[in-house]
Amino acid sequence: MKRKASAVWQGGLQDGKGSISTDSxxxxxxxxSFATRFADGIGTNPEELIAAAHAGCFSMALSAELSKAGITPERIATAATVTLDKDGGGFSITAxxxxxxxxxxGGDKAAFEKAxxxxxxxxxxxxxxxATITMDAKLET
Incomplete structure (x- = not known):
């Protein structure tokens, strides 16, 4: 299976702009743009898209892990926060x-923690x- 997205960028880093599209x-x-990535501009940015992908992927993976334990969750809500830090060579997603x-x-706490x-x-x-990936997970019964 392969999935594809594309980006087009026009202009310099700070004054340029781009667009992102997915095959779906x-x-x-x-x-x-630079403003949507490093300020409060309207649009998206790569880190936000990675956060969305990680939240969605993790929620599905957790559902699969819970299913292995014979548990069907009523609801899984995941928010992912991506940290972009400046380093010696530019920027890195560090966490x-x-x-x-x-x-x-009636959830089983031990099964939940393992899943x-x-x-x-x-x-x-x-x-x-x-990157370092941390998590706070709450079981609601």
């Missing part, structure tokens, strides 16, 4: 923090990121 059409010529809330009526740890380690987006 979910993003179509979606605007991004991702996952805030997770899972509703499992969240396994999902964090096994999520394909977690595997591709060369």
């Amino acid at each position: 059409g979910v993003l179509k010529d979606t605007q991004y 991702v923090h996952l805030d997770v809330a899972v509703k499992i009526p 969240t740890a396994d999902a964090k380690a096994g999520c394909p987006v977690s595997k591709v990121l060369n």
Whole structure:
């Protein structure tokens, strides 16, 4: 399986602008720029897209891990915060923090903790990121 997205950039770093599109059409010529990445400009940025991908991927991975334990969650809500830090050579994504809330009526805390740890380690987006990934996971019963 392969998925594809594309980006077009025009101009210099600070005064230029770009657009991002996906083959699915979910993003179509979606605007991004220096301002959307480093200030409060309107549009998206690569870090936000990585955060969205990680939140979605982790939620699905956690659902799979819970299923292995015979648990069907009522709801999994994940927010991913990506940290972009300046380093000697420019910028690096240095960390991702996952805030997770899972509703499992009568949930088993030990099974939940194992599933969240396994999902964090096994999520394909977690595997591709060369960053420290932390998590706060709450079981709602």
